[in-house]
Amino acid sequence: MQIYRSHILVCGGTGCTASKSLEIISELESHINANSLQNEVKVVKTGCFGLCEKGPILVIYPEGATYVTVAPSDVKEIVEEHLVKGRIVKRLLPKDAKLAEVVTSLDKVDFFARQMRIALRNCGVINPEVIDEYIACDGYKALGKVLTEMKPADVIAEIKKSGLRGRGGGGFPTGVKWELASKPVADQKYVCCNADEGDPGAFMDRSVLEGDPHSVIEAMAIAGYAIGASQGYIYIRAEYPIAVERLQIAIKQAKEYGLLGKNIFDSDFSFDLELRLGAGAFVCGEETALMTSIEGKRGEPRPRPPFPANEGLWRKPTVLNNVETYANIPSIINNGADWFASIGTEKSKGTKVFAIGGKINNTGLVEIPMGTTLREVVYDIGGGIPNGKKFKAAQTGGPSGGCIPAQLIDTPIDYDTLIQLGSMMGSGGLIVMDEDNCMVDIAKFFLEFTVDESCGKCPPCRIGTKRMYEILERITEGKGEESDIEKLEILAKNIKASALCGLGQTAPNPILSTLKYFRDEYDAHIKDKKCPAGVCKSLLKFVIDADKCKGCSLCQRKCPTNAISGEIKKPYVIDQDKCIKCGACMDACKFKAIEKKA
Amino acid sequence: MGCNCGCVCVDANAEKLSEVIEKYKNTEGALIPVLHEAQEIYGYLPLSVQKAVAEGLDISLAEVYGVVTFYTQFSLNPKGKYKIQVCLGTACYVKGAGDIYDKLKAALNLNDGDCTEDGLFSVEACRCIGACGLAPVIMVNDDVFGRLTVDDIDGIIKQYKDKEIE
Numbered sequence: 001m002q003i004y005r006s007h008i009l010v011c012g013g014t015g016c017t018a019s020k021s022l023e024i025i026s027e028l029e030s031h032i033n034a035n036s037l038q039n040e041v042k043v044v045k046t047g048c049f050g051l052c053e054k055g056p057i058l059v060i061y062p063e064g065a066t067y068v069t070v071a072p073s074d075v076k077e078i079v080e081e082h083l084v085k086g087r088i089v090k091r092l093l094p095k096d097a098k099l100a101e102v103v104t105s106l107d108k109v110d111f112f113a114r115q116m117r118i119a120l121r122n123c124g125v126i127n128p129e130v131i132d133e134y135i136a137c138d139g140y141k142a143l144g145k146v147l148t149e150m151k152p153a154d155v156i157a158e159i160k161k162s163g164l165r166g167r168g169g170g171g172f173p174t175g176v177k178w179e180l181a182s183k184p185v186a187d188q189k190y191v192c193c194n195a196d197e198g199d200p201g202a203f204m205d206r207s208v209l210e211g212d213p214h215s216v217i218e219a220m221a222i223a224g225y226a227i228g229a230s231q232g233y234i235y236i237r238a239e240y241p242i243a244v245e246r247l248q249i250a251i252k253q254a255k256e257y258g259l260l261g262k263n264i265f266d267s268d269f270s271f272d273l274e275l276r277l278g279a280g281a282f283v284c285g286e287e288t289a290l291m292t293s294i295e296g297k298r299g300e301p302r303p304r305p306p307f308p309a310n311e312g313l314w315r316k317p318t319v320l321n322n323v324e325t326y327a328n329i330p331s332i333i334n335n336g337a338d339w340f341a342s343i344g345t346e347k348s349k350g351t352k353v354f355a356i357g358g359k360i361n362n363t364g365l366v367e368i369p370m371g372t373t374l375r376e377v378v379y380d381i382g383g384g385i386p387n388g389k390k391f392k393a394a395q396t397g398g399p400s401g402g403c404i405p406a407q408l409i410d411t412p413i414d415y416d417t418l419i420q421l422g423s424m425m426g427s428g429g430l431i432v433m434d435e436d437n438c439m440v441d442i443a444k445f446f447l448e449f450t451v452d453e454s455c456g457k458c459p460p461c462r463i464g465t466k467r468m469y470e471i472l473e474r475i476t477e478g479k480g481e482e483s484d485i486e487k488l489e490i491l492a493k494n495i496k497a498s499a500l501c502g503l504g505q506t507a508p509n510p511i512l513s514t515l516k517y518f519r520d521e522y523d524a525h526i527k528d529k530k531c532p533a534g535v536c537k538s539l540l541k542f543v544i545d546a547d548k549c550k551g552c553s554l555c556q557r558k559c560p561t562n563a564i565s566g567e568i569k570k571p572y573v574i575d576q577d578k579c580i581k582c583g584a585c586m587d588a589c590k591f592k593a594i595e596k597k598a
Numbered sequence: 599m600g601c602n603c604g605c606v607c608v609d610a611n612a613e614k615l616s617e618v619i620e621k622y623k624n625t626e627g628a629l630i631p632v633l634h635e636a637q638e639i640y641g642y643l644p645l646s647v648q649k650a651v652a653e654g655l656d657i658s659l660a661e662v663y664g665v666v667t668f669y670t671q672f673s674l675n676p677k678g679k680y681k682i683q684v685c686l687g688t689a690c691y692v693k694g695a696g697d698i699y700d701k702l703k704a705a706l707n708l709n710d711g712d713c714t715e716d717g718l719f720s721v722e723a724c725r726c727i728g729a730c731g732l733a734p735v736i737m738v739n740d741d742v743f744g745r746l747t748v749d750d751i752d753g754i755i756k757q758y759k760d761k762e763i764e
Binding site for chain 2: 014015018019052199201202206239276278280294295296297298314358359363364398429431433437442445446449455
């Protein structure tokens with residue numbers, strides 16, 4: 001094996017790829033060659049580092065110098081200064097706002113210092129397209145241990161003891177799930193992986209698959225051994241081309257190394273994996289719908305019982321776990337259940353990966369021990385809210401979840417506290433909202449999503465969500481009535497009680513939680529016909545600021561309804577009766593003289 | 599293959615399609631993978647293609663049509679040469695993706711999923727492409743444009759129109 005004096009790790013995740021990290025890699029290679037360093041320096045394309053906000057990111061070892069927001073044009077300087085002359089390029093280092101000094105290592109940045117990486121342990125560390133790098137980081141050691149030293153029942157007992165709960169949303173204990181599927185006697189059983197990450201604004205599963213695909217493959221083989229399955233399926237979103245490609249490479253390499261296929265580690269155990277691409281249906285994240293989709297049909301949920309542990313894919317006993325759940329398994333086997341159970345809170349063990357997005361300084365992926373407070377996530381790790389705005393709420397659980405308002409920011413995050421607050425863990429999307437976001441509009445946004453994605457099989461979801469959406473639409477247009485809130489509450493209660501699957505049952509959550517914490521905003525829309533955050537267009541007034549208006553007449557010419565009048569070089573005026581609030585005048589004005597007023 | 603969609607369906611495509619069907623014929627749950635590859639060949643899934651898939655896999659056309667219309671990835675209509683996808687994931691939405699989407703539709707005079715008359719552009723909303731750090735984001739074919747404001751849209755459209763003139 002060739003020894004290099006320096007390794008350059010470049011993020012090849014979707015976020016950084018979108019900001020040209022592949023171009024950076026080819027630039028690096030050509031400059032390294034130009035300086036005849038190709039035998040001394042190695043460029044490694046890794047998975048996501050997590051700090052997507054500052055992408056593209058590259059790290060040069062052994063110094064651990066982390067360069068952020070790198071452009072292809074910076075590469076020449078990095079190679080000539082850092083690699084040739086040994087001088088760190090200070091201007092590209094991250095600037096930690098609190099320390100107000102240049103830091104040279106990721107561990108010292110607040111964003112990373114408070115994290116604990118189990119599921120993401122290899123992301124941003126290894127090249128996901130090279131199986132040897134995974135093996136060098138204890139990869140497939142857990143599978144070897146399980147197949148040579150443990151009985152299936154021991155594996156299940158270990159996972160049960162660890163307290164690991166499903167990371168896809170519901171939080172069902174993983175060990176119990178495996179135990180249930182291990183019991184029935186069948187000629188064929190299946191292990192499935194839910195990589196159909198449909199929650200908008202959540203991308204942790206994608207990052208695991210892009211950065212460390214082998215950990216999921218290894219864990220699925222372990223699950224197969226535990227329940228007695230010889231075939232696995234990974235159901236992945238077609239919208240994740242990089243993850244699909246890396247999984248395909250990883251499965252091929254695992255087969256070549258005999259880590260998938262017949263008689264793995266010379267045992268009697270055989271296990272094979274297949275990829276199945278989703279086709280853009282949110283409901284397919286529900287377990288029975290996902291299995292129906294793998295079968296090649298419309299992905300509609302099935303009533304339970306029978307539960308998948310008895311009759312799942314092709315009516316055979318099936319275990320289905322989410323990507324992040326699997327990514328935890330090898331570490332639990334290697335380090336022991338007690339180690340894992342020592343992390344987190346009483347009923348929520350281990351860590352959870354969150355995709356933090358929205359109005360936050362450090363957008364990205366973080367893995368934190370269960371029980372970390374929302375305040376730590378938003379302010380210490382996330383770096384607070386941009387532009388000095390005020391934190392209003394954080395949304396977790398996507399379309400099935402709810403909002404946590406500012407007054408509850410010190411809540412420790414785990415499965416049970418979030419449920420108590422009327423939200424849920426969900427798959428781990430965490431969207432931060434500031435004072436400029438209207439909570440009624442956010443509820444409407446999620447309902448529009450649910451209406452769009454309802455599969456149509458059961459009436460409570462198909463019709464009920466539509467009716468709720470219509471009421472919200474009315475409210476945001478200023479046509480709400482006081483009885484609307486009561487109507488929403490009745491609908492929500494009935495949909496929760498009667499929808500067929502988890503998606504329908506949780507669809508009212510965004511409304512219920514915003515009603516609970518932001519009732520005043522609903523009242524403002526309904527009674528005062530005002531949107532306090534200034535988002536709902538129908539409730540706004542467009543007004544020309546007479547001091548700023550130069551009287552150029554541009555807005556008058558753009559206005560589709562001739563609502564603007566005035567004389568050249570004098571301030572213009574908008575006739576509110578004619579204005580349709582399209583905003584064309586505001587876009588057109590070169591002097592920013594037109595304002596939206598609540 | 600008889601074509602009634604008015605587009606250019608050359609025989610080479612039909613041949614590719616039958617190869618795909620042959621490849622998956624004995625796979626359980628073959629329909630969705632076949633439709634994915636068929637859409638890659640034709641760009642969309644007109645009725646004629648659905649018929650060929652139904653015959654090839656020996657299932658009813660109703661079942662094929664049912665699956666095609668269930669999943670948003672499958673399209674019954676042709677897409678533009680430049681397919682614009684606006685991310686309406688939550689992270690993009692709270693940062694103003696809704697305005698960008700409206701602006702795009704207005705600038706191209708299109709509804710969701712439609713294609714401009716010259717066949718150049720189509721606009722559709724999509725759910726989270728995972729570049730939340732760049733929110734709000736749009737994708738034009740494989741090119742990603744991030745940290746957008748409404749004012750950037752005309753420039754982006756122009757960039758692709760200019761490409762055509764060259």
